Amino acid sequence: MSGLGAFLRGLRVTGKVMVNTVFGDGLVTTKYPQEFRQKPQRFHGRHVLNRYPDGMEKCIGCELCAGACPARCIYVRGRDNPSDEPVSPGERYGYVYEINMLRCIFCGLCVEACPTEAITMTHLFEISTANRRDAIYTRQELLMRPDGSVPHMFPDDPLAQLAELDTADGWLRATAPSGVAAYEGVQAWQGTPGPASWAPEPTQDERDA
């Protein structure tokens, strides 16, 4: 085969896409940031620390997320929960919680490790900053407000679609049913950050009744 033939063959795909884009409706790029694309439900964006409906923090400062994180970018410190003004249910709460977003690889292992569903991910990924310090998200940026809305470090950022902060990644529970019949059809993830939308497990008394 001649050199030119091979050259043209190599460009066939490119040419087809070009023609389709210019003359047809085969557009594969979007005009970001004028246009946003709907992300798949399980997209991994920046994290949020959730609260229970009564306003209590879900995080108990157990550091399991930090232990699971392959990028070692989470720093958590727990502390005794003040019994007169508890921050979270239980004995302990996370009084320091930081994620270094520059090191995070958005793998979601922290979400899987969390025993209380405290850390989940949203769909927002526009989190560029002008300096390294701002890339370290603390409780202030991560923790959901008592009304359920999620703070953003730069709320005026024209790129940030704040509504994406209300969309949770569809995460899998670490205790996934793995084929157990009793869990067939039982919802295991939800679309928004915050408290789970399914009912808690019944207590012993309720089960017996």
Next chain:
Amino acid sequence: MTDLTREGIKATVGEEMVKVTVDGQEFEAPKGQMLIQAAQNHGTYIPRFCWHPRMRPVGMCRMCLVEMETPKGRVLITACTNPVADGMVIDTKSEVAKKAQEGVLEFLLINHPLDCPVCDRGGECPLQDHTIAYGPGESRFVEEKRHFEKPIKISDLVYLDRERCILCARCTRFSDEVSGDPLIEFLDRGNFTQINTFPDQPFASYFSGNTVQICPVGALTSKAYRFRARPWDLVSIESTCPHCTTGDRITVQASQNEVLRFLGVDAEATNWSWLSDKCRFGFEFIESPDRLTSPMIRQEDGSFTEATWTEALELVASRFTEIRDAGKGLAVLGGARGTNEDAYALAKFAREVLSTNNIDCQLDDGLDPQFLAATADRARISDLDSARTILVWGPDLKEEHPTLYLRVRHAVQEKGARLVLIHPWRNGLDDRATHKLTYRPGSGAALLTRLQSEEGEVATALAEGPLVALLGRTGYGEDGRLAEAVAAHVRSLGGKLLPLARRSNVYGALDMGLAPSLAPGRATTDNPGKNAAQILEGLAEGSILGLLMVGSDPVRDVPNGELARQALEQARFVVALDQFLTDSSRLADVVLPVEGFAEKEGSVTNVEGRVQKVNRVVPGPGQSRPDWSILDDLSDRMGRSINLVSAEAIAKEIATEVPAYVGVTWDMLDAEKDGVVVPLPEATQPLVYLPADTPGKSFSGELVLHYARTMFDDGVLMRHGPSLEHLAPGAVAILNFDDARRLGLSDGDQADIKTSQGSARLTVRIDPSMNHGLVYVPFNQPGIPSLGSDPVVTVTKA
């Protein structure tokens, strides 16, 4: 699981060996050894919760079930309560054994809460680990678990969460068998069995922290470590405890450059994994916000201003040079809390740069330095286990030498040694003493004469060897020479000696020559200098002008604290190398910040002459520096360089230059985790000190003072640790009922206690066990002036 034994307990049971087969592997084990231990020593780990190599077996948890072949067929036995026997055939992994182990775990988990994320044990928990390794994977139990109030505070240091307890009886056995204060016990029966303390008694044991370490779940947790970190973010480095003179081995654990926990290491030579609470929780001072971070110079008005190192060192060098060259006295106090390397640097600095022999690392509260460092017939701690008779005539071991207390207890209780206990008053070992003699301080010499001549029971017991004697000053009224006279008697009976002193590395400091009469390496000096008491007197009356204090706090630590205060006030120029502003360094002209424990590397020497390593785990705060480098810098500025470049280089210098330490290298210490006892076979010790039978001064008065230390006091390391600072028992004067009545005092009254060296107003407590004519006052309690070492005392109602 975190197994606390480093190499497993040595077989202590008989010499005879028997053949055993475990999982098809045949090996020999000493007859009488428990199967669980024998198997472990030969590479088969049998799961366990209640078994602990340093305690008697109980068979509480059933986790160690294995199958044994018998003539009647295979049966399940507990490996922790069955000693090996000849021809035993064991299967630890058979279907039946596995099923038994799964069953036990399923039962244990019935009531165990799913607390792991908030439990301090999570991540290093034997129950978690065993559940993964031997558990059933799933539970059939869906009912409600047992509930108790979540953690209850059973002492100032320990929390108990009864829901998590798996009833293994490790804590109860420890406090009953090992530490001898059974304050924690099982309550109720059957399904309601719980661990708890007695209603009105907190778990106020000096050793309570050990139960936290050995609890196989998170039922017992400590206040100091509660929620501070999780096991996976800890850096662990083995080191030697900075508190007592036993040289207990510990693991220092730190996270984010902050020391968060000490754990005891099972070192055969010393602490067997146990630590007193003072040692275990005495790490908080390291991270104290009060640590000094930059050099400080005192101003006219008594306040301190921060200075640069250059400013501070220039000032010190010029003032010291001036005093030295004028031929006026200089002196050095302290150095017993650092490493051997620092002590060596200090001794060299004092002799070569300051040109003085006025050096003392003991603060007028110990014994003759030559006796401590180089006595003939020095015992090893392990000699206690083979002793027939143990004589303890010295400080209350439970208060001042907790590890020796545990070792003596063990020797008496488990090895059948006889204990002769001689003390002015109640003593931690009373309940184990075969013979207990009490006497009034001042009449010790008379008692000794009686023991030497008399035919009585005690004399007979002492005559029957092997005899090991632990000797020291019972209190500060006691003359140090009495202990030596006792030592001479013990030697005449063929016994071995452990002369006792306190402050972690005092033996190492003496060996490096930090004493008026000692040169480095256990040798004598030609012209001895002044000891601590004489130095303080010299400063007070102006015959000594300059003082260098190294990690010492004479105002609080010398029995005659008032003299120390006067001395520091009178001195022309005082320099302190310290980690904190103490009551003494506050009176210094220049205070230089030093690196402390866990911040520097080096070696230390314990009570039996065992040299071990201490390691660096975290950086020192601010601009702090190690002692040797400050002294080296000063020596350059004073025109007589001592040429030290690093701690390791000093160690090498010691290993070649210091007689008794010849051949002791860091490599050797890193390899031999339990350290080495000096002198090594290839080294010689120039001085072998023969204790002299010169009974100290006798005295008598209507009332005599027994002035002795308690484990927790107002010492500077404790003052800066939030967990320990409140534990000092407080100052009281304890009297016998008759004496109190004669003086018109009743329990709770205020009384003025007066000696020739000090006075204090204290609350009176009446104790029927107190001897007649004796007043006990604990030493160095918060806010109380010291009473001095004159034992003759008057007590008047306030």
